Structure formats: C-alpha cells, structure tokens
Amino acid sequence: MEYAETTSTARSSPRSGIRFWRKLKSPDSWGLSVGVFTTVICLPILAVLIHLTKAGPEWGHLVETVLPRYLTNTAVLVVGVTVVALLMGVLPAWLVTVHDFPGRRLFSWALILPLALPSYVAAFVFYQGPEAAIPFLIWVRTNVGIDAFLKAEIVIRYGLLILMMGAVLYPYIYLACRAAFSQQGRTLIESARCLGDRPGAVFFRVAIPLARPAMVAGAALVIMEVINDYGAVHFFGVPTLTEGIFRTWFGMGDKVSALRLAGIVMLAVAMLLIVEQLLRGRARYVEAEGSSIPLVRKRLNRGKAATAFLCCLLPLAIGFLYPVGRLVQWSWLNLTSDRGVSLTFGESLSRGLILAGTTALVVTLLAALFAFGVRLRENPLRKSCFRLSGLGYATPGAVIAVGVLVVFGGLDRLEISWMPLFSGTIFLIGFAYLVRFFAIPLQLSRAGMDRLGPSLGEASRLLGRAPFATFLRIDLPLLKGPLLAAAMLLFVDILKELPLTLILRPANFETLATSAFSLAKEARLQACAVPSLMIVAAGAVGLLIMNRWLSPANSHE
C-alpha cells in the first residue's frame, strides 16, 4: 500500500546546523503548529518511553526465565507469518494485474477482504482446528507414544496460527504489490513479453524484482501487526513479547518492567522500519510517463486459468470465506435458537460506527494538514516531526491507553478552571485513536502529495494564495481519493480496535468489538459470532469503498 511505500521517503541528511538554528529562531506559524502537534501526539508515548532506561524489580527475573521464550515465539511468528503472507499476496497480485482469467475482476477486489476480519475473531474460529485435530492426536498418543503426541500438538497449533495470521494479513502485501505492478510494470512487462519471455520467466525476472520494494513495505506492516497482536496469540497459547507486557504488568504488578518491554517492542519496530528503508535501497515509485494507458492483460488458456483461479481462491478462502462462513453459521444457529443473544447490538453498532467514522474523518484531515505543513518547508526539524508523529503505530494499544491516562490524569489534577475534566470522557478514546493510527492517513496523504508534485501548489502560492488557502483549494480537492481511502482504512482499523477501547471507554460504552470480547470471555462462541460478523460486514464495506478510491485504474473498468 502506498502509505507504507513512502514510510521514510523523508530521509534526513546531515544538513548544516546553521540553517537548522535559523529556522528555529524564526519559526513561522506552520512550523510551530507542526512542532506543537507532534509534541502533543508524542506525549503519551513519551510517558511510556521514559521507563526504557529503568529496570523494574522483576526485570532480572524476566530476562532469566521467560524473555527468551517470548523472543523465540515472536521470531517464529514473524518469520512464519511473513513467508505465508508473501506466498499468499504476491502471486495473486501478479495474476490479477497482468493476466486475464475468469473471476479476475472479482478477485481483484475480494482479495483485500481478510483485512476486515480482526485477528482475535479469526483466532476463535480457527481454534476449532486444534480441537478438530484431537482424534488424530489421540491416535498418535496410543500408536506412537506420548512424546510424539506432545510434539504433534505443538506443530499443529503453531502451524495453524501461522497459517491463519498469514491469511488475515496478506492483503497488506497484496495491495502494495498490486499497486506496484499496475503503476510501473507495464513497460517492463510488455518489453519482456516482446522479447519472448514466457509468463513464468516474466514473473521471476521482472515481477519479483519489480515488486521488491512493495513486498518489503507490505511485509513491514504484516510484521508490525504480528508483533502487536495480543488476542490471537493468547488464544493459541503462543506467548509473545506483547503478551509478556501484560503478564509482567498485570500478574506481577511491575509496571516499570512491563513498559520497558513495550519500549523494546517499539525499538524492534523502529529497527524494522530502518531495515525496510535499507532493503528498499534507492528504489522509488516513479510513475512512468503514459502510464494511464492500461496494461494489456494476457489471456490465459484453460489450464492456466484454472491454476490462476485456484491461486487466488486459496488465500481468500482461508483468510475470509471459511472464517466468515463459520461466523454466519454460528450467528444463524444463535439467532434461531430460543436462547440466542437478544439483538441489543444496534446501539453498539451505531455508536461504534459514529465513533469510528467521526474519528477517521478528523484524524485524516489532521494528517493531511500535517503532511502539507511538513512539505511546505522540509527542514530536518519538520522531517523528524513527520517521523515521530507516526510512532504510535508501533506501540501496543494498551500501552498507548496508559500513556493517555497518565497525560490527561495529570492535566485533570492541575484543576485549570476553564478546562473540562477529561477523565472518563469519549475525548480520551478519540485522542488515543489519533495517537495509535496517525501513521496511516499521514503516509497516504504524503504519498498522494508526492505523486501530485510541487508545481500546482507552487503556482498557487506564486499567485498570492496563502498556504492554508492553497491547501483548501488545491491539495484537498486533488487528494480526495487517497484521503478517502485513508479514512476508510482508518475506519476499519478503529472498528476492529480492542485493547485501547477497553481501557479508556466511558461508562456504559460498548462497541461491537467490546461486545464480541465480552461474549468470547464467557466462551459463548455462537453468540459472539453475531457482533463479530457485524464488524466484518461494516469493515468489508469500508474496504471496498477504500479499494475504489485507491485504484482509479480499477474503478473505471
């Protein structure tokens, strides 16, 4: 996806300190706003990171006992899920952009649908897998022995978890690769074809090298999701670093060590982003001239079309059709039984939709304005602001929630007369979403502005428009597509969000995610399927709208 591809286009170069200080001494209002906004958005994270240097009372014990296991599990999941997601994402993206076969148009949009499925919901559906494997395990125990039985259990469970997470997260890679192939692949692919390369050779000699930056960018997002996942790994009994944070904090009451773990997770993600940048090297997306001419898709013969069809169907089936099919089945069983959940989710639904929708719009507008402010004058200060403001995406939701509580609890305690009390209000949740997800619309706005180029904005400025007027008149209308896409993606993410919402919500506040969580806590799977299905449905609609705005090439077919 574009926003990730440009994650760090703003490369800081060691410019002369003199210019830096001159800018500092004469800050214009935009620079000031960018700086102040970055500070505000980073405060909750700072409140957490401050603990990084301190070792809590349990730190030594953690390093000695559980930390190695958390690290191993995290590494196994990161590698396994990334491989699965790459396998599921790259080939279908290639197939739907440069080939033609029955079902291609359907797959082109349907393949992003697994993003609508929260991993904790997918987990409780897929946990049926280990349960279904019990007869096989019993057979192993009676015929092979107890050690083989114990090993087989672990292999099945880890395997299923990796397959499931890969199948839910591959769309990040699929979207990035699809964009890469359709935007700049045309000339190269057609040249390769003219020179007589067979389709397989084109894939390995042109597509894979071409998609490398997209693959890396998509994989970076997948890895961040894996590292930050709490629900699914807990369900499958595979404790990772993130679970370690909760265990240390809640079980041992050592908040300092827990937050230090969180700091390590964030550092790991930051390193990942640097590696991503290095791996991407100098590769940049430059839209080739004349790219508005669509690529001529190669029609596949019957046998190959069937293979292509299966290659696209498989990830979709594992990541969406099967889990959603089970959710539909369970919901139906629940709603038709006399002891079904009463349909009290109407309020959760509308409340969740309003909250997610409003927040998504506001955050996207702020991000666009922020990206515009940074682009106005790209000095090192603003570039670092740009990077810092996206830090929340690398932070576990529960940790941000605590940071937000610390900041606003402190503010409330100052008892400033004109300021309302923030504790326990919906504002805190909205602000926490802003901190957590700001990176998404920021990167998408930035990518959109980069593609737009500076000339239009400069013309407007030369003709005497103020920056803000330029933003309203030029950037905002022209960026409508990417911004709406960002808002929709944000909307889906907020709809799915759980840990942060749980901790910060005001009284009597249920969203679909929290309703589903309560029912899952009572282990009422069929009942839990009802709100879960609603999340998926709302998310799927959002994603399809996003897909339309994200790929104009697809929408005017």
Added chain:
Amino acid sequence: MIKTLSTLLIFGAALQAFAETKEVTLYTQRHYAFDETVHEKLLKEKGIKVNVVKASADELIARLEEEGENTPADLFMTADGAGLDRAQKAGLLQPITSPAVIDLVPATLKDPENHWVAVTNRARVIIYSKDRVKPEELSTYEDLADPKWRGRIVIRSSSNSYNQSLMTTIIAANGEEKAGGWAAAVRKNMARPPQGSDRDQIRAVAAGLADLAVANTYYVGLLETSEEPADREAAAAVGLYFPNQEGRGTHVNISGIGVVKGSEKAALAEEVIAFLLSEEVQASYPENTFEYPVNPAAPWSENQERWGKFKADPVPLSTLGELNAEAVRLFNRAGWE
C-alpha cells in the same frame, strides 16, 4: 460530518438530562451478561442507575490510579480476590461502613478492615473424565504433580488470575520451594501447553485429549446449561472433584466489590452493595452464573446441590494478593506458560 456531529451533541445532551437521577459508576472486571440483569433490577426497584466500565482488573486499577480523585468511579468490582487486594494496597478503596453489609458476609470472605466484601464465590476443582478416571484415583492439587498423570492434564495459562490465586494457596500451604517444584512437575504432566479458557480445558477432557483438567465450578454449570449441544455433551462426560478435602480444603476465590476512595456517593454505593447481597439477588446468582452465594440465607442451585458440599481452604483472601507476584515468578521458572 455535520450529521454525525449533531448526533453526538444530542447524545451529550441526553447524558446531561440523565445526570439528575440517582447514579453510581461501577468499574468492573466481570463480563457476565447476567450482571446487566441485576443492574436493571436495581434501577427498577431502588431507582439507582449503574453506569458500567468493563475491563480487566489491573487495567481498571491503572485507570483509577491515573484518574486519581477526579475518577468518575464509585464502585470497583473484580472476579478475583487478588485484584481487590491490589486495589486496596494501592490505596484506591475506602472502608465500607454500613453494618447491614458487613455483618452479612462471613469473615473469610471480606477484608479484615472492610475495604471490600465478596459478592459470590466459587471453587477451583479437578475435572475428570468419567470414562478414564475413577474418583478414587484423585486426592489433592499436590497429587497432580505425580508422574502417573504424565501427558494427561490440561490447565490454562499461568497468566490467568485463577491459576495465580491457586498457586498462592499452594505457596501458603507448602512453602515456596515445594510450590515451585509442584508447578514444574504439573507442567511436565500436561497433555498440551496451556491455552484457551477453563471451558476449553473441560472440552478437551470430554474430547479425550486429556483425562484431568483444573477449572472453576461455575464453568461446569455454564456447560451443562449451554445453548450449544456440544457443550452439554461435554459436561455430561466429566465429573467434578473437590480436592484436598482430607486436608486444608479446596481453593475458593471470590467476586468482590469495594467503594472507591473519595467517591462522593459512598452512601449510595453502599446501598448498591447491600442490594447485591440481599437474599433475593444472592439467590439468583446460583441459578444464572452458577457461582455460590455469600449470603448464607440464599439457597444453592440444583446442580450446586448435586456437586455437593465441600470444605473450603480457610487461607485469608488477602494472602492471594500478597503472594501473587511470587506465584507468577514460580510459574515463570517452572516454564508454565
């Protein structure tokens, strides 16, 4: 956009209008749908509206700490004694004063200084496969470490507070060293690494993956009356055994409640607690959540009577909080995930 904003404004105005009625705010760890029924009854009979925030006990404790005296919370409720003890040690609770509340609850089920009282309780018991285990083979929690159970036990993760509380009682009874050895031996006897909820453990025993599980009593009740036939079949395939009856007794834990320090509605909050402890409400817990009532006047449910009376470990619940971190450390060393 304007439409959503105006909806929010109307929503806010509606909240303002509500502020005139008698209201208390409850931070609770309990996720039971039945608690909402109790709150509706409270509104109907006493005219008190309960505003609810649900999250895990320690998340709520963190929130109370950061909100300080500006917290909207009046009441704090957990599904585990250790959580209440931690809240009290953090200075977040104030003593309950109403004699009507204090005198109703047996001494073992409340804080010595009345910072909190139990509302319900339950036992953590051994669940066995009726096909493959005879009850005579069972005796104590300690016996679960015996090598004869190799590959035959399922039990959930040690990050779960029920297991942490159980572990504190094993430390209290046998000392740290033996408790650590016990955890390591039980871990070796597991049929699979810890995963899932108590309900999943019972299902695994019913499906034949393991022969023994450790679970809270009310899970058996929930399975027996589940809307899903597979759950009811699972409940029928297992038996329920109260361990350590010859010795200190079975480990009992509570759901309990306390008044948040600095609450301006302490009297109202205590009225809510008194309501939760009233005979009528207490009698409804066994029938719906299958927890035991703490009010001695309230009768047990049919299945609780069938499970039978049992001797409870008298270790004070405040011990659970004190030894909790030690319990987690021992679990970590034992490799019990």
